[in-house]
Amino acid sequence: MDGGYGLVSGTSVAGPLVAGVFALVAEARGTFNPALLNGVVMSTAEPQSEHGKLISVIQQGGGLVRAWAAAHATTLIEPRALTFNDIDHRVGTITLQIYNSAETEMTYQLSNLAATTLYALGGDFLYNNKGVDAKADIKLSQSSITVGPRQSVTVDVSAADPQGLDPERLPLWSGWIAINGSDGQNLTIPYLGLGGSLRSTLVLDPSGLSIHGNPSQKPITENSLVIFPNPRGPQKPGPSKDKARPEGAIRHLNVTASFKLVLGSPLVRIDIVPLDLCSSGPPKPFEHVQGGDIVRLGRPVNGTSEKGPKVLVTRSLACTPDSIITEFAGVKSIGQLPGYPKEWAGIGQLSGSWTGELDAPWQFAPPGRYKFVARALSITGDAANEADWQTVESPAFSVSYEA
Template identity: 45%
Template sequence: MASRLVSTAKPQQDASGAGLVTVAKQGGGLISAWDAAHATTLVQPSHLAFNDTDHRVSTIRLSITNTAQSEVTYRLSPIHAATLYAAKRAPLGNKTNHEPMKNPEPVQATADIKLSQSSITLQPGESGTIDVSASDPSGLDPVRLPIWSGWISINGSDSTVLTIPFLGLAGSLRSAAREYPPFPHLSHFAGTNGSYYRVKPGTESFVFRDPITGEKPGSSKFIKKKYAGKDVKELLFQLYLGIGSSRVRLDIVPKFFCSDVNPSISNPELPEPSKYCVPDSLATEFAGFKSIGQVPGFPEKWPTRDHRISLGLWNGLMANGTYAPPGQYSVVLSTLTPYGDAVNESDWITGYSDAFSIAYEHNII
């Protein structure tokens, strides 16, 4: 059924006059249920996926079956859709261009599609095969992930008109994940208009309300009010992903660690929460950093590119049900690279937020 629906669909032109809309947007085209139900030629597979350059499928075999009552000669040729740059050319790790994948840009270039034969004649009930290969367009910037696509047109002597979509990417998704790394932003609620404000670069300090569970993270009454920072209910995390990922982590990473199970201020001359150390016993190492755990809801699976996850309710609560102790932290956003192995820490890409400090009401003198 999929083959009938896709092969009889009608590829659509772009409204701007830029040619056929990319297969990435329209798939096979506009479905024609009547043509699908009455088709006498069957084509397999229903689409040709050539993957990215690193994982290019060298040849895909197209099978055509004539179910009509008479001989049919089929003529095949490629039809090209517009090629699109999926990414802007941004400097590595440029946090000002936090949406590098918005508004794909069309470019005049097409893939080199080769057919093992341009025509085939089939008797009633007979099947035949044609091999299709593809090479990336030349002269394009692979870092910008050009997506090329089109259709193999199949025109029969019995007036059959079919199209099979093809698509490939001239570049490396795995490399692009490092070119457009993930990164988190932090904001806090302020004012009476319901707005959140970006945490300033450097170290800002915040005082959370005491946990409703009755837990008392850190010592009581050891931080002077003038050092404690802003009273907030929660922080808002905004996470930006340039490339989709099968798995995403969001870790809370302290700046200072100490071996004492009853941690103290690492520098008594500066009793603000940014100098408070966290016990080593709370930490686990991952991908080059030491984390006290992830926030609730993580790890997340299969977020898409340009996916913004806004977690406006982080009040110190960790995924394991405990609360982060007072101290200075960064939020570390980690994504698994395309085709990566979650067990292999080198296959993860990390992005760090600006540093911030937290304490709780009971910590304040």
């Protein structure tokens, strides 16, 4: 851009430009081998600096593409990048293979070019690209090598995290191994590591999971009563003729659950969790305490409580039979909100809405007490391991149906 190099968003420019470079390099070299082309394009790229410091590999990749150098490079290097991973999956040593395809002997000088280290998370655990002046400890088994024509030599590269950084903020350290040949070729191989644990890092925003009714957008607080329309279909979740209309009950078409991801997650669930379970047996009346935060099962009782008068809401099944319960990673539920589970969810707000309907068509949740439990799988976590799920819960609320 105007003879310089800038950092802007979007692969819509970089993608087709690099594709064109690959086509030219493939034509010049007479091969469409993707591994070879990727290797020469990356190793001949030129790392860029800002304010006298190399920009992180996580931001610029290999650097500024140099098509002519890639088309005529005689030194081939594998692998094309060195990934040292996070502290849970740290790779101790990676071996570089340097192949001299020229007809003459070559001597190479190897060195480390460290880039700016970035914190992926800020002090408040929100997304923050803050740079710090800290370098990984990179060790090379050889700093000078001589390679005969059409021969190769290996060099071991090891790395240790920079000192004095906060691992909970996920410091991303990076740089390049510079390989300068006696013929004037200047090649670089990018490396990248993370000085923290992705598996144990916060994924879900700790502010929790909120729910509101639609279309009013009114927040649903602890032990609110939500009244859904009694749906059409073969299954009627609750005859509504026996249902009173307590003051403050929320009548909505659906309820929406919302929460935020601080980091991406490989898998996100929103389970519908019943709070009152029962085995097979006769239906029990459902009792809601008007104006209060208590919802309980049992026979209706006249009188008042500390929270307000007891109001009979429905004489339908007010607990969830265990026959429709499933359990996954320690959470018992009657299903998930429509659209869930979600795979590879990105940073930002997620939401889902519920009308009382279950996964099976025209099947609806029995009247009773429920909550939503949103769970995000930790990055690199095992979905079968309960400890690898991070959880936020909604307030408990009661569900009934109108005619």
